Amino acid sequence: MARAYDPLFITSDNSPIDVPSPSSSSMTLTKDELKRIAAYKAVDFVKSNMVLGLGTGSTAKHAVDRIGELLRQGKLENIVGIPTSKKTQEQALSLNIPLSDLDAHPVVDLSIDGADEVDPRLNLVKGRGGSLLREKMIEGASKKFVVIVDESKMVKHIDGSKMALPVEIVPFCWKFTAERLRRVMEGYGCEARIRLGEKGEAFVTDNGNYIVDMYLEKDMGDLNLRVVSDEILRLPGVVEHGMFLDMASTVIIAGELGVKIKNKHSSC
């Protein structure tokens, strides 16, 4: 049975947050409302004069909206945003958030972004939105990387169980690269499928590349993720993959009973 959302069921940092009113009378929140709660909580980390990595996806969108709102209200000043995708760039421009890039601002104070899977060590799978390369560049250049998710994203192992493991590859001879990727993960019953766009054509990333989604039959929980990561990245034709290992500083998880904050190297 669904339980009422309790905004006072807070977390490792003990700070209550503004909780949006549930859209239904049952007092339970939709997944999108949970995403918004996590996003708003993350924006509490934003201070004036920061360079911010702006994430991509339905959860990060709420954070970008909130940053725009606080700027408009004069509660934040002198923010510079670095968008992780063209879509986020458009959203940020529409909110009058000043934008820059890593060439001009190679050190990012704080990035806020969603994820597709999060494991107990705060390793992530990202890339369902196809923006994994820019996300990894910008979030990897960040002093602090705050990940925002609803509780459905939490997994025991980042084994592609919620979705496939995405790998960005160059379009040149993509079938050859997809087959080599499949072989890397062969022992795990891997099927490597090119991601398709809305009209059935190959999906093209903001960087002009393709994405291969690696569907695994078996749990790869016993695998050394670093080894898998290195093997994938060693293949010529591969640009980047969606495993974000040891990158998140903090994960904010909004669930039916409240918000949890997990920090890197903390056991709570």
Ligand SMILES: O=C(CO)[C@H](O)[C@H](O)COP(=O)(O)O
């Ligand atoms: O990695 C991403 C985009 O490349 C997204 O952050 C990830 O897919 C989560 O998206 P959403 O917040 O819509 O669930």
